[in-house]
Amino acid sequence: xxxxxxxxxxxxxxxxxxxxxxxxxxxxxxxxxxxxxxxxxxxxxxxxxxxxxxxxxxxxxxxxxxxxxxxxxxxxxxxxxxxxxxxxxxxxx
Amino acid sequence: xxxxxxxxxxxxxxxxxxxxxxxxxxxxxxxxxxxxxxxxxxxxxxxxxxxxxxxxxxxxxxxxxxxxxxxxxxxxxxxxxxxxxxxxxxxxxxxx
Amino acid sequence: xxxxxxxxxxxxxxxxxxxxxxxxxxxxxxxxxxxxxxxxxxxxxxxxxxxxxxxxxxxxxxxxxxxxxxxxxxxxxxxxxxxxxxxxxxxxxxxxxxxxxxxxxxxxxxxxxxxxxxxxxxxxxxxxxxxxxxxxxxxxxxxxxxxxxxxxxxxxxxxxxxxxxxxxxxxxxxxxxxxxxxxxxxxxxxxxxxxxxxxxxxxxxxxxxxxxxxxxxxxxxxxxxxxxxx
Numbered sequence: 001x002x003x004x005x006x007x008x009x010x011x012x013x014x015x016x017x018x019x020x021x022x023x024x025x026x027x028x029x030x031x032x033x034x035x036x037x038x039x040x041x042x043x044x045x046x047x048x049x050x051x052x053x054x055x056x057x058x059x060x061x062x063x064x065x066x067x068x069x070x071x072x073x074x075x076x077x078x079x080x081x082x083x084x085x086x087x088x089x090x091x092x093x
Numbered sequence: 094x095x096x097x098x099x100x101x102x103x104x105x106x107x108x109x110x111x112x113x114x115x116x117x118x119x120x121x122x123x124x125x126x127x128x129x130x131x132x133x134x135x136x137x138x139x140x141x142x143x144x145x146x147x148x149x150x151x152x153x154x155x156x157x158x159x160x161x162x163x164x165x166x167x168x169x170x171x172x173x174x175x176x177x178x179x180x181x182x183x184x185x186x187x188x189x
Numbered sequence: 190x191x192x193x194x195x196x197x198x199x200x201x202x203x204x205x206x207x208x209x210x211x212x213x214x215x216x217x218x219x220x221x222x223x224x225x226x227x228x229x230x231x232x233x234x235x236x237x238x239x240x241x242x243x244x245x246x247x248x249x250x251x252x253x254x255x256x257x258x259x260x261x262x263x264x265x266x267x268x269x270x271x272x273x274x275x276x277x278x279x280x281x282x283x284x285x286x287x288x289x290x291x292x293x294x295x296x297x298x299x300x301x302x303x304x305x306x307x308x309x310x311x312x313x314x315x316x317x318x319x320x321x322x323x324x325x326x327x328x329x330x331x332x333x334x335x336x337x338x339x340x341x342x343x344x345x346x347x348x349x350x351x352x353x354x355x356x357x358x359x360x361x362x363x364x365x366x367x368x369x370x371x372x373x374x375x376x377x378x379x380x381x382x383x384x385x386x387x388x389x390x391x392x393x394x395x396x397x398x399x400x401x402x403x404x405x406x407x408x409x410x411x412x413x414x415x416x417x418x419x
Binding site: 002003006020036064065067068069070071072073074077079082083085086087089090 | 106107110113114121123132133134135136139141143170171172173174175176178179
């Protein structure tokens with residue numbers, strides 16, 4: 001639940017989701033669920049060489065299991081908070 | 094299950110717990126490697142790393158000589174969430 | 190083979206009453222009339238879309254297909270522009286499961302080459318476009334697909350849940366070798382292995398045996414592959 005809780009704090013922020021098939025989508029995080037399925041709005045940049053038509057996409061839903069990386073906005077990463085939450089989760093889980 | 098902060102390693106994830114805020118090496122599927130500071134993880138090995146250097150290794154075959162050409166691409170990412178199902182190996186820094 | 194089947198759509202025939210051929214305990218949750226299906230750039234015409242608990246049916250007079258929500262990797266609302274022509278729901282399907290043989294072979298050589306197939310990618314992208322005649326339905330369609338995906342998380346994920354740290358193995362030698370890699374750089378791992386060829390051997394003891402095998406399967410024999418030096 002750690003990452004689910006964390007991603008909920010990023011709603012409204014801009015992230016880049018990189019899928020296992022190399023598609024990269026940048027957009028505003030609209031919502032996330034417990035499976036880390038991701039909904040993005042205001043999609044702005046994608047690797048257009050491979051998926052040129054993705055440019056006209058305005059909202060998308062990405063299945064959590066196909067996510068490879070999510071690039072996080074540096075300003076919204078509270079390192080201390082993450083450390084504490086991780087230690088708590090390690091003890092309780 | 095460790096109930097207090099201690100330095101004993103009883104199960105694999107304890108080893109990773111001791112690497113919090115330390116530089117770790119992560120090997121991923123698809124010939125990808127990450128080096129970065131570990132800021133968060135869970136039991137699935139989902140992670141958040143900071144100051145990450147990603148290295149992607151590709152092997153291409155030279156069409157004329159049939160020799161293997163190994164190419165590596167590197168990039169830096171300030172903060173990166175890594176989905177645990179792609180992780181092959183996480184190594185803590187050397188204990189000195 | 191038709192493009193639709195090539196990208197993993199299951200051909201189906203309408204049931205006696207004209208509806209989708211449902212399994213037991215399956216029911217139609219939502220229906221969208223007059224939806225055009227374009228599968229891997231091949232226009233299949235207009236049909237009716239049926240949403241059930243775990244999959245989507247598209248039925249037309251000439252053909253019918255189904256796809257599981259679990260196989261839909263992403264879906265998106267695409268607005269009107271030159272590459273789409275009309276507003277549509279754009280879906281990408283999982284290319285690694287069904288249809289892998291077809292995709293990997295790439296022998297059929299469809300007329301529409303969408304991507305340059307860089308890096309050994311399949312040249313047919315596993316894509317669907319669903320174009321409702323009434324564009325106002327698009328948001329409902331998007332929502333229905335979101336709910337379908339949320340109802341159908343991945344199976345493998347559920348299994349892992351049970352075992353806690355499922356799939357994690359612990360091999361101190363390997364971990365230390367990896368730690369050395371962290372501080373030295375990958376090229377040096379080769380050296381380490383050279384000094385101690387047993388470093389990547391499996392740990393002894395029965396309890397490690399199973400993990401060792403799993404690891405080899407997961408790693409796909411990576412020890413023998415060249416580790417790119419810097």
